[in-house]
Amino acid sequence: MNSKGASTSGGDGTRDSSAPRRNSKKPKYSRFTQQELPACKPILTPAWIITAFALVGLVFVPIGLASLSASEQVVEIVDRYDIDCIPEQFQNHQLAYMQSSQTNKTCTRNLIVPRKMNSPVYVYYQLDNFYQNHRRYVKSRSDKQLRSKAYEHVTDSCKPEDKANGSAIVPCGLIAWSLFNDTYKFSLDSKVLEVNKKNIAWKSDQDHKFGSDVYPKNFQSGELIGGAKLNASIPLSEQEDLIVWMRTAALPTFRKLYGKIEVDLELNDKITVVIQNNYNTYSFGGKKKLVLSTTTWIGGKNDFLGVAYLTVGGLCLFLSICFVLLYVFKPRTLGDPSYLSWNRNAAGHPS
Amino acid sequence: MSYHIFQSARAQIYSIPFYLTTLGPPLPSLSVPFSRNPRPHSPLRGSARVRSPETSHPARRSSPAAAWRICVIIERNASQSMMKRFVYINDDSSQDSYCDNRISNRKYTLLNFLPKNLWEQFSRFMNQYFLLIACLQLWSLITPVNPASTWGPLIFIFAVSATKEAWDDYNRYLSDKQANEKEVWVVKEGIRKHIQAQDIRIGNIVWLRENDEVPCDLVLIGTSEPQGICYVETAALDGETDLKTRVIPSACIGLAPEQLHKIKGVIECPNPDKDIRRFDGNMRLFPPFIDNDLCPLTINNTLLQSCYLRNTEWACGVAVYTGNETKLGMSRGVPEPKLTAVDAMIDKLTGAIFLFQIVVVIVLGFSGNIWKDTEARKQWYVKYPDEGPWYELLVIPLRFELLCSIMIPISIKVSLDLVKSLYAKFIDWDEEMYDHDTDTPSHAANTAISEDLGQVEYILTDKTGTLTENRMIFRRCCIGGIFYGNENGDALKDAELLNAVAKNVPDVIRFLTIMTICNTVIPVRSNSGAIMYKAQSQDEDALVNAAACLHMVLISKNGNTLEVNFNGSVIQYEILDILEFTSDRKRMSVVVRDCQNEKILLLSKGADEAIFPCAYAGQQIRTSVDAVEQYAQLGLRTLCLGWRELKDDEYEEWSHLFKEASTALFDREWKLAEVCQRLEHDLEILGVTAIEDRLQDGVPETIETLRKSGINFWMLTGDKQNTAIQIALLCNFISSEPKGQLLFINGKTEDEVVRSLERVLLTMRITSSEPKDLAFVVDGWALEVILKQYREAFTELAILSRTAICCRVTPSQKAQLVELLKSCDYRTLAIGDGGNDVRMIQQAHIGVGISGREGLQAARAADYSIGKFRFLKRLILVHGRYSYNRTAFLSQYSFYKSLVICFIQILFSLFSGVSGTSLFNSVSLMAYNVFYTSTPVLTSVLDKDLTEKTVMQHPQILFYCQAGRLLNPSTFAGWFGRSLYHALVVFFISVHAYAGEKCEMEELSMVALSGCIWLQAFVVTLEMNSFTILQHLAIWGNFVAFYVINCIVSTIPSAGMYAIMFRLCKQPSYWITMVLIVAVGMGPVLAIKYFRYTYRSSAINILQQAERSRGIILSMGTLESQLKSVEKDVASLSITQPKNRNPVYEPLLSDSPTATRRSIGSSTFDFFQPSRLSASYSRNCKNN
Secondary structure: OHHHHHHHHHHHHHHHHHOOOOOOOOOOOOOOOOOOOOOEOOOOOHHHHHHHHHHHHHHHHHHHHHHHHHHHHOOEEEEEOOOOOOOHHHHHHHHHHHHOOOOOOEEEEEEEOOOOEOOOEEEEEEEEOOOOOOHHHHOOOOHHHHHOHHHOOOOHHHOOOOEEOOEEOEOOOHHHHOOOOOEEEEEEOOEEEOEEOOOOOOHHHHHHHOOOOOOOEOOOOOOOOOOOOOOOOOOHHHOHHHHHHHOOEOOOOEEEEEEEEOOOEOOOOEEEEEEEOOOOOOOOOOEEEEEEEOOEOOEOOOOHHHHHHHHHHHHHHHHHHHHHHHHHHOOOOOOOHHHOHHHHHHHOOOO | OHHHHHHHHHHHHHOOOHHHHHOOOOOOOOHHHHEOOOOOHHHHHHHHHOOOHHHHOHHHHOOHHHHHHHHHHHHHHHHHHHOEEEEEEOOHHHHHHOOOOOOOOOOOOOOOHHHHHHHHHHOOHHHHHHHHHHHHHOOOOOOOOOOHHHHHHHHHHHHHHHHHHHHHHHHHHHHHHHHHOOEEEEEEOOEEEEEEHHHOOOOOEEEEEOOOEOOOEEEEEEEOOOOOEEEEEOHHHHOOOOEEEEEOOHHHOOOOHHHHHHOOEEEEEEOOOOOOOOOOEEEEEOOOOOOOOOEEEOHHHEEOOOOEEEOOOEEEEEEEEOHHHOHHHHHOOOOOOOOOHHHHHHHHHHHHHHHHHHHHHHHHHHHHHHHHHHHHOOOHHHOOOOOOOOOHHHHHHHHHHHHHHHHOOOHHHHHHHHHHHHHHHHHHHOHHHOEOOOOEOOEEOOOOOHHHHOOOOEEEEOOOOOOEEEEEEEEEEEEOOEEEOOOOOOHHHOHHHHHHHHOOOHHHHHHHHHHHHOOOOEEEEOOOOOEEEEOOOHHHHHHHHHHHHOOEEEEEEEOOEEEEEEOOEEEEEEEEEEEOOOOOOOEEEEEEEEOOOOEEEEEEEEOHHHHHHHEOOOOOOHHHHHHHHHHHHOOEEEEEEEEEEEOHHHHHHHHHHHHHHHOOOOOHHHHHHHHHHHHOOOEEEEEEEEEEEEEOOOHHHHHHHHHHOOOEEEEEOOOOHHHHHHHHHHOOOOOOOOOEEEEEEOOOOHHHHHHHHHHHHHHHHHHOOOOOEEEEEEEHHHHHHHHHHOHHHHHHHHHHOOEEEEEOOOHHHHHHHHHHHHHOOOOEEEEEOOHHHHHHHHHOOEEEEEOEOOEOHHHHHOOEEEOOOOHHHHHHHHHHHHHHHHHHHHHHHHHHHHHHHHHHHHHHHHOOOOOOOOOOOHHHHHHHHHHHOHHHHHHHHHOOOOOHHHHHHOHHHHHHHHOOOOOOHHHHHHHHHHHHHHHHHHHHHHHHHOOHHHOEHHHHHHHHHHHHHHHHHHHHHHHOOOEOHHHHHHHHHHHHHHHHHHHHHOOOOOOOOOOHHHHHHHOHHHHHHHHHHHHHHHHHHHHHHHHHHHHOOOHHHHHHHHHHOHHHHHHHHHHHHHHHHHHHHHHHHHHHOHHHOOOOOOHHHHHOOOHHHHHHHHHHOOOOOOOOOOOOOOOOHHHO
């Protein structure tokens, strides 16, 4: 406000002096060059801060409650089967059991539905302590090869699973090679529950990342068999299990979509799952879990957001109350010049 | 272009060590081995035609073997002096041997630009570091991201600085070209021709006219003056503005101009060096000119390049050094780039971060290897080979090195350069620092050091022309005990004086005569007929003009005759001798013959201490002494005038001695002074003149404001003590008794000086706790003694004293004082206007030149040039302070944002098997550093924490900048902690919100990245103090741009993040997560900031608050006036312990024994917010 007055007078001065002297070196006036752009200068007044904290608190608590209740509505069945699916006699030789081709790896689990689950019910498998984000692993893929047949031989980044028997592997790389290969068969009251395995992958991946003209070739033909085999007659864009698996998880504990059950499950329904327990997590002590879950607007069951919101909201309210109390009991005039040290020293303590 | 290559090749030939050539068979003429002339003809010819030039070295006359031995010995001692060049005067055939007169200040040529520039850039640590990182990234086994993410910015940065260098070099080329193509008169084949300066060859005779610049180093052979002298101004060379006399060598005396065209001869002179005070050569002329006589040459026979010929119609000389081999060219060095305190601090912090990074890399690399050996081998899907290559142990540490390399932000240098040049532009643009009188805007020649302006602790200022206007006006005089002129009017209007003149009072007439004649002023009649005076000194100008006003007009000076018009009658005088002014003699005299009565008169004027001792015994000089004192009290410059009539025989006798002395080859100045002394005695002191040099506008206010802001002022002047003290009093430099006290350091002998220094020091120590304005006064002589032997004591004194007045100091002493303060680690600013200030200006951290009446030398040499002293206030308080604040924020923020992203990477690596996986993709990383986070913060160049008005009202606030309170390790630790906290917040919230079925790599990476961007926007908003439209645009525009860009990238199928952004934007949980990150990240920061702002407010905060409520500002005004007197005391108190200015408050130390000394300081400065992260750092602790 003061600066405005000053600037206009300065502007007049410009015209006065530049009129007689054409070649004046006087700098041209503009608000930018004189650093006089109009600016708002918010300062942290108690009113602002207390309001802000209170407001954040008041907004956060309802959001937290909403998130929490959404998360509560999710019905989730988690069943860890990696240990239980090993027969008694092999408990001490888990790895041998898994690696032997002779052993029967079929395993039956019974699940009880705790609450009514509305369709679609998502079926996930969850792996713990599985480092899909390991650098060696996460880089071992060839997006080009996956996308188009023309780049079939682009396998440089896939080492050590780039070539087998001298020719390129499609799909190459450790990720594809270690494709999860446990299978689940659900039945409800001895009636088969259909698991829909269509549309479990991202549409965008199917359309653009995995080519419809790329067929598995030379896959799992090396000495070491990693995980699942692929049907060589189905193009990669249709291999949805692979597509899901290839979306690497960022954390060592992750769930991946296995399929969808498109019927409602009633309370106390007893679901029988027949598991082909093929995948080796025993060598590194990883866990395998089968998860059946519904979703809400917030996603699957995740209390974190709700709890965090409630906590933050509560803290904000608490802080705003603290600031109010502080303001009431220790009032302080803003901008009181007597607080300025040079004034204070002079006035109070000449020492 | 080809020329430069040629030249450098030749330089190599020259550089072959000459002592090697001396090992060859000794030749008859020993000059030969030492000739650096690659062509043998000239020395041989020289020895044939000239009677052995080595006669000047008697030792060489002995047997060749002995001579050779001696030569080798001398060679060892002074190889320089043995290297000779032979210059054949006016001999066109010998001129190819040496370089022509092409000046080249260029650093590069077209061919060597790229390698040389790259080499220079890579000599900086930061660049080496980034290059190493970029090279490592080419190794695909370890690189976490695309190498382009480092190469891109690196190449960009290099291109920017290379372009800048190229542009500067091009400008140098242009100015060289201008100098090279200047037309000069040169004798070629006996005819005077107009040629370009660059075509001058060694041995050419160059003709100069008055006010011409000397194009190369010449040996003078002829001038227009019959005495064979000419005047040169050497300011560009040594900074001394007085005119110097140069004489032609004795061999050339009396040659007519036509003869000079045909003159032939040889000059033997040393090879080029940079000693501008020495030239040891000799000259021999060939027949038909005087032969057989070897004529010695000294520096007094030379005209050096870049000097100006003054007050001499013409002069001519033989070119002896040309081009870059001139004395000036040899001494021309590239000035050391100045590094600001902020830069140094940033370098230090970078170093610290680098160490931190190394530690992180080692720890993570080590644990990564362990994890690999224990865990990863079990993870069959990772397929670790049993046997790795030999470098396997290194792979993981190097991966982490690359992951962590972003800790040191590559963008910081570009950002800083950018904002710094904008600071400089703001100074250039500032309307309020534009001087209407002289039509000069302020200019920042050095764009890199604006922050230092805000951290100035000492200002060393020149007096004349800097504090004063350097416009001398004759104000008063005292003639024969009668004072003319009083408070109301000057002497020129004093009726009494006019009456006295009208009545022809003899004393007054004589007084006026001295004013008119006793000088070196040259009257010039302009076209309109008016008489103008050309004077070297402003004082003489003032005196002659004043005399003219009193009807004693100097009309003309033709050779030795001089005409004065007094009241219409013309009086002629013949000038017999001029006893010149030197700074040692402090007086000048002329001996004239009055043509009316043939009387010989000695007329003298000079400083009181130089004239009074010459008074004849018995004269009452009491009144004159009083007058001098009285005038000095008023801050006027005084000169005493005296005269004596000489008897003819006395003059004759003396004149003989004088001639002898003035042609002496050794110690001429000293001999002349001695001879002059013989004449200048028994003077009749006529009176005293008092000349006013007015203070510039606003000087006292400026000094008061700046002193209040805690800046210490030293005045360094060549003027005398009394005048300096008076000026100092007038401009609030020192306070008069009883508030202030002056302590004098003086003495006639060294012992006395030392004793007085000790006394002063003692007083200073005792009174340092009292609120008293102490200042010490020292003169040039005492200073010389002290600086030579008692540096330590003087350093202590310098630290204790806020104010000092140094009178009668030379340019080099000024520079020495700057050096002394710099060695105590104070930020110094030197301000001056004249050539004698150039050295001090270049020496100081910041040099400010006033484009004043003494020319532009100071302004050219300075980092900043301003039109008036009063602009200094704005330069420091507004521009310096803002620059410092802005850079402090910008640099720390740059580290903060890089650290945030780096910490997230590190955290992620703990969850990815310590294998060095990057959470973020290359594009995001590059864009984050270069674009998303750089743009908003660049607008901090518009940030203003306080308005300019408030800063001016409360200059004490500058203390924050001086003590480096906004950028130091403890503030940096705050930013470091914040970055760690924010990284934790972003990472853990993202990881938990996106757990289970949602934890897809690309998605999580984008969630974390957008979390960072959200936080950055709010951090910048919170730290910014004022928001103009540009800032809003940058912060929120950048925010929007982030989403736009990522959405665009998300439409590219081949990109890793294809479709990710669209997926995220559709999820409510994404937005909820973002808001949560911001709330958790910013909540505590805001709460702490608010708490500090309100309950532990710093002075800046209080003033910000006060600004908001205008009513309080008004009341502050009144309050301030009440407290003004007390404030001053506090200010002086605060500086008495300057070394205690700790940038952080140290509560822990208050009880420790070392704290007693500090306590004074900290009680004064406890208004600083106690920093939680205080502890160890103390910038000024070196003293303890």
